[in-house]
Amino acid sequence: MSDNEDKVATGEGEEKKQTITIRVKDQSGEETFFKVKPHTKMEKIFSAYAQRKGVPVTALRFLLDGTRIAADQTPKMLELEDQDQIDCALEQVGGW
Amino acid sequence: MELIEIEIPACKANSLLKLRLHEATEDGIGAVFVKCDFESRLKRLPPFRYQLYSFGNESLVSLPFQEILDKLAATKTFPNMIRLISCPLAWNLYFPKHKKKLNLKIERSNDAVQIQGYEKPYRTPSQIPNLILGSQYIAAVNGILACDINNQKLIALLKDPNSYPLTLRIDIKQDENSKVLQRPQFLLRYSEKCVILSKRRTGTQVQLPQPNAMKKRKQVTSQEVPTTPATSIENPIEILDSSDEEVKQIDLTPSKPSKVEQFTRNKAVSTPLGIGTILGTKSTAAGKIVKVQLPFGKGYFHQLCVKGIDEIPFAIYKRSQAKGQVLLTYGDIIRLEETQLFNDTILDFYLSYLMDTLNPTGVYVCSTFLYGHYQRARPEGADKAYAAVKNWTKGINLFETKFLVVPVNEKGHWSVAIVCNLYQLTQKEYCRCAFFQVIKHQLPNSNCSICQLPRNLHREVSDRVCIMVLDSLKCHKTSRITRFLREYLQMEWDMKHKATIAPLDVSKKTLPTIVPLKIPRQVNNVDCGVFLLHYVELFLQNPPQLNMDVVAARKPTTPGIGVQLDETWFSLDDIPAKRKELQRLVRDPSVVTLLDAPEKSSFSINTIDMTKLEDSTFAAKRSVKTPEKTTKTSDKATKTQDETSNIPQKPTKSSKMTSNSLETNIQPKTSNLPKESIKSPRDTKSKAILKSNIKVNLDELSMPENNQAKQSKLAPELSQELENIVAVNGPVSVNNGSIWIF
Numbered sequence: 001m002s003d004n005e006d007k008v009a010t011g012e013g014e015e016k017k018q019t020i021t022i023r024v025k026d027q028s029g030e031e032t033f034f035k036v037k038p039h040t041k042m043e044k045i046f047s048a049y050a051q052r053k054g055v056p057v058t059a060l061r062f063l064l065d066g067t068r069i070a071a072d073q074t075p076k077m078l079e080l081e082d083q084d085q086i087d088c089a090l091e092q093v094g095g096w
Numbered sequence: 097m098e099l100i101e102i103e104i105p106a107c108k109a110n111s112l113l114k115l116r117l118h119e120a121t122e123d124g125i126g127a128v129f130v131k132c133d134f135e136s137r138l139k140r141l142p143p144f145r146y147q148l149y150s151f152g153n154e155s156l157v158s159l160p161f162q163e164i165l166d167k168l169a170a171t172k173t174f175p176n177m178i179r180l181i182s183c184p185l186a187w188n189l190y191f192p193k194h195k196k197k198l199n200l201k202i203e204r205s206n207d208a209v210q211i212q213g214y215e216k217p218y219r220t221p222s223q224i225p226n227l228i229l230g231s232q233y234i235a236a237v238n239g240i241l242a243c244d245i246n247n248q249k250l251i252a253l254l255k256d257p258n259s260y261p262l263t264l265r266i267d268i269k270q271d272e273n274s275k276v277l278q279r280p281q282f283l284l285r286y287s288e289k290c291v292i293l294s295k296r297r298t299g300t301q302v303q304l305p306q307p308n309a310m311k312k313r314k315q316v317t318s319q320e321v322p323t324t325p326a327t328s329i330e331n332p333i334e335i336l337d338s339s340d341e342e343v344k345q346i347d348l349t350p351s352k353p354s355k356v357e358q359f360t361r362n363k364a365v366s367t368p369l370g371i372g373t374i375l376g377t378k379s380t381a382a383g384k385i386v387k388v389q390l391p392f393g394k395g396y397f398h399q400l401c402v403k404g405i406d407e408i409p410f411a412i413y414k415r416s417q418a419k420g421q422v423l424l425t426y427g428d429i430i431r432l433e434e435t436q437l438f439n440d441t442i443l444d445f446y447l448s449y450l451m452d453t454l455n456p457t458g459v460y461v462c463s464t465f466l467y468g469h470y471q472r473a474r475p476e477g478a479d480k481a482y483a484a485v486k487n488w489t490k491g492i493n494l495f496e497t498k499f500l501v502v503p504v505n506e507k508g509h510w511s512v513a514i515v516c517n518l519y520q521l522t523q524k525e526y527c528r529c530a531f532f533q534v535i536k537h538q539l540p541n542s543n544c545s546i547c548q549l550p551r552n553l554h555r556e557v558s559d560r561v562c563i564m565v566l567d568s569l570k571c572h573k574t575s576r577i578t579r580f581l582r583e584y585l586q587m588e589w590d591m592k593h594k595a596t597i598a599p600l601d602v603s604k605k606t607l608p609t610i611v612p613l614k615i616p617r618q619v620n621n622v623d624c625g626v627f628l629l630h631y632v633e634l635f636l637q638n639p640p641q642l643n644m645d646v647v648a649a650r651k652p653t654t655p656g657i658g659v660q661l662d663e664t665w666f667s668l669d670d671i672p673a674k675r676k677e678l679q680r681l682v683r684d685p686s687v688v689t690l691l692d693a694p695e696k697s698s699f700s701i702n703t704i705d706m707t708k709l710e711d712s713t714f715a716a717k718r719s720v721k722t723p724e725k726t727t728k729t730s731d732k733a734t735k736t737q738d739e740t741s742n743i744p745q746k747p748t749k750s751s752k753m754t755s756n757s758l759e760t761n762i763q764p765k766t767s768n769l770p771k772e773s774i775k776s777p778r779d780t781k782s783k784a785i786l787k788s789n790i791k792v793n794l795d796e797l798s799m800p801e802n803n804q805a806k807q808s809k810l811a812p813e814l815s816q817e818l819e820n821i822v823a824v825n826g827p828v829s830v831n832n833g834s835i836w837i838f
Contacts, residue, residue, distance in 0.1 A: 094439075
C-alpha cells in the first residue's frame with residue numbers, strides 16, 4: 001500500500017498515462033502479456049484473454065497469489081505492479 | 097372465507113385498471129388475484145391467495161378465465177364493486193372411472209403424498225386447483241384420511257379399480273415446496289407474470305373521460321420474470337398497455353445487442369419464461385431449438401429467445417475473515433440444484449461462509465486451486481511446483497494452524513484433506529523437540545532435557561499432528577494427496593521456519609495419515625462437492641479426538657472420546673438438505689449482496705433486437721399489412737389504427753425510453769406479430785396443449801408471408817388466443833422460435 005501511495009505522491013500527473021504490463025500465466029506455464037492502465041477493470045483483461053484462448057470467460061479463474069480476482073477490480077486496487085503475474089486456472093468441477 | 101370488497105372509482109374508467117390476474121384452475125376456470133395498483137389496501141394483499149368472486153352483480157367464480165378478462169375489460173359502468181374471496185384450501189377431485197394412468201405426477205415424501213402436476217388428458221371432470229396456489233397434498237381418498245394410512249397404502253388405493261369412482265381430497269398448503277409464496281414481499285416478483293387488466297385510452301397521457309374513450313381494448317402479454325421460481329404451468333399472460341412497469345423494464349435494458357449463443361447442456365439460460373438450465377438442443381430448419389428445464393417444467397425455445405446467463409453475476413459474498421469476495425454467477429447458482437456438480441466458486445463461497453459463521457480459531461482454508469496448481473507443475477520438479485504456489489500463503493503461517501483445510505480437485509472429483517494440529521510445530525511455550533528428532537524423554541513429567549522447556553503432555557498425547565483425508569467416493573489416491581501435502585509443507589517449512597526453528601523432516605512419521613474408513617459416502621455421482629462441504633463443516637464444528645491411539649490405529653473412531661468419524665457421523669439425508677440450505681443462503685440478503693437480476697435485460701435485449709429487425713425488415717410490409725389484418729375484427733381495427741397513427745419515430749436503442757417511444761415499440765408487435773408468428777398447429781401435440789399450454793411458434797420470422805398464409809388456416813378462436821399471447825409476449829415473441837409451456 002505504501003508503495004502505491006508513494007507513487008501517487010510523486011507523480012500524480014504521470015499516473016494517468018502510465019500503463020503497466022501484466023503477465024497472465026496459464027496452467028501449462030504459457031504467459032500472455034497485457035498492457036493496461038492502472039484503473040482499467042480486470043474484466044477487460046479476462047475477456048480479452050478468454051477470447052484469445054477461445055474459452056468462455058466463465059470457465060476461467062484468475063488468481064493473484066491464490067486468491068480469485070474479481071472482475072471489477074483494477075490493477076491499482078490489487079496493487080499490481082509492472083511485470084506482475086497473475087495465474088489463470090480452469091474452473092474446477094467435481095461430482096464423482 | 098374472507099371476502100374483500102373494493103370499489104373501483106369512477107376515475108379509473110379511463111385510466112389504467114392494472115389488475116393482475118392468474119388462472120385459478122389448471123383448465124382455466126376462475127381468476128386468482130395477484131396485484132392491483134389502484135387501491136392501497138389491495139397493494140399489500142398476498143398474491144395468489146384470493147380469487148375474483150364477483151364484479152358488479154356478476155359472479156366470476158366459475159367463469160372461464162378468458163371470459164372474466166373480457167367481462168372486466170368490457171365493463172363501462174364505474175364506479176363498480178369488485179369482490180375477492182380467499183381461494184379454497186381444500187379441493188375435491190372426482191375420478192369417475194378407473195384408468196391405468198391417472199395422469200397425476202405424484203411425489204412421495206416422508207409423511208405426505210404431494211401432487212406435482214396434472215397431465216392431460218385429465219381423468220377428472222372436476223376443476224383442478226392451479227399448482228400455483230400452493231403445494232398440493234393428498235388429504236384423503238374416498239374419505240380415508242391420508243394421515244391414517246401410509247403412503248404405500250394410499251397409492252395402492254389410487255391404483256385399485258375397486259376404489260372407483262374415487263374422490264380425492266387435495267389440501268393446498270404453503271410450504272417450502274410451493275412455487276409461489278403468498279407473501280406481500282414477493283408480490284413484486286410475481287406480479288409481472290400475470291395478466292394485467294388495464295383500461296386505457298390510446299394516448300399516453302391520461303385524458304378526461306370521454307364516451308368514446310370507453311372503447312376497451314386489451315392486449316395480452318405474457319411477461320415472465322426469469323429469476324422468479326415459477327408462475328404456473330400455463331402461460332401467464334399479461335394484458336397491458338404502456339404501464340409503469342414496462343417503462344421500468346425498458347429502462348433496465350442494456351443496449352448491447354444479443355449475440356449468437358453457444359448452447360451446451362446444464363448452462364444457465366434466461367428465457368422469456370424464467371431462468372432454467374439447458375437440457376439439450378435440436379437443430380431444425382428454422383434454427384436451433386433449445387430444451388430448457390424451467391422451475392415449473394420443460395420448455396422449448398428458439399435459440400434467439402434464449403440467452404446464456406452463466407456469466408451474469410447473481411450475488412456477491414463478502415468475506416469478513418479472509419480478504420476479498422466471492423462472486424456467484426447464475427451459472428454457479430444452477431449448480432446448487434440437485435444432480436448438478438459443484439464448482440470451485442460454490443466451495444469457495446461456502447467455506448468462506450463457514451469460516452465467517454463458525455469462526456473457528458486456527459483454521460485456514462486453502463485455495464481450491466492449490467492442489468491442482470501444484471500438481472500441474474510437479475512434473476517439472478518439486479521446486480518449480482512450489483514456486484508456482486509460493487506466494488499463495490503470503491501473510492499466513494500454515495504452521496500456526498490447528499486445522500488446515502485443503503480441498504482437492506482431480507479427475508472431476510472433490511475430496512478434502514485436513515492437516516491437523518500443525519501449530520504444535522511452532523508453539524514456543526512447550527517442548528517440541530520430539531517433532532524434530534528422535535528422543536526419548538526419561539521422565540514423564542519434567543522439562544525437556546534438550547530445550548529445557550516444559551513438556552505439554554496433554555497436547556502431545558491428544559492433539560497429534562496428522563493428515564486426515566476425507567473422500568466421499570474413495571476415488572482419489574490418498575497417497576498422492578498426502579505426498580503432495582508433505583512435499584508442500586516440507587518446502588513451506590524449509591522456506592519459512594528451517595532457519596529460525598529447526599530442520600524438520602516432514603514424513604509419514606511426523607505427519608501420519610488417517611483415513612476414516614466408514615464415513616458416510618455418496619451414493620450417486622454428483623454430490624461429492626456437497627459431501628466435501630458437509631465433512632468440513634461437521635469436522636470444524638466438532639473436531640474428532642486425535643490422540644495417540646487414534647492416530648496409531650489410523651482410525652478416528654475411538655469409542656467414548658469426541659465425535660466418531662464413522663457411518664453414524666451424519667445421515668445421508670443431510671446432503672440434499674445441504675443443497676437446499678446452500679440454495680437458501682445464496683438468496684439470503686443477510687448473507688450475500690444480491691445483484692440486480694438480469695432477467696429484464698435479457699428480455700429486453702430481445703425487444704431491441706426485434707425492433708431492429710422490424711425496422712429493417714418489415715417496416716415497409718407493416719404499413720401494407722396492418723389494414724389487412726385489421727379487417728379481421730373491428731375491434732382490432734380501431735386499435736391498430738390508433739397505433740399506426742401513433743408511431744412517430746423509430747424506437748431507439750436508448751435505454752431511457754419515454755413512455756411515448758415505448759408505445760411505438762409495442763405497437764408494431766401487436767399489429768404485426770400475430771400474423772408472423774402464428775403457425776398452424778400441424779404438430780400433433782399442439783392441439784392438445786393449445787388451450788392452457790400454449791405453443792407460440794414464430795420460427796419463420798424471416799418469412800412473414802408464409803406465416804400469414806398459415807395463419808388463415810387457424811381456427812378463429814385459436815388464432816385469437818395465440819394472437820393475444822403473442823401480443824402480450826410482445827418483445828419475446830418475435831424472437832421466440834417457439835415457446836411451449838408444459
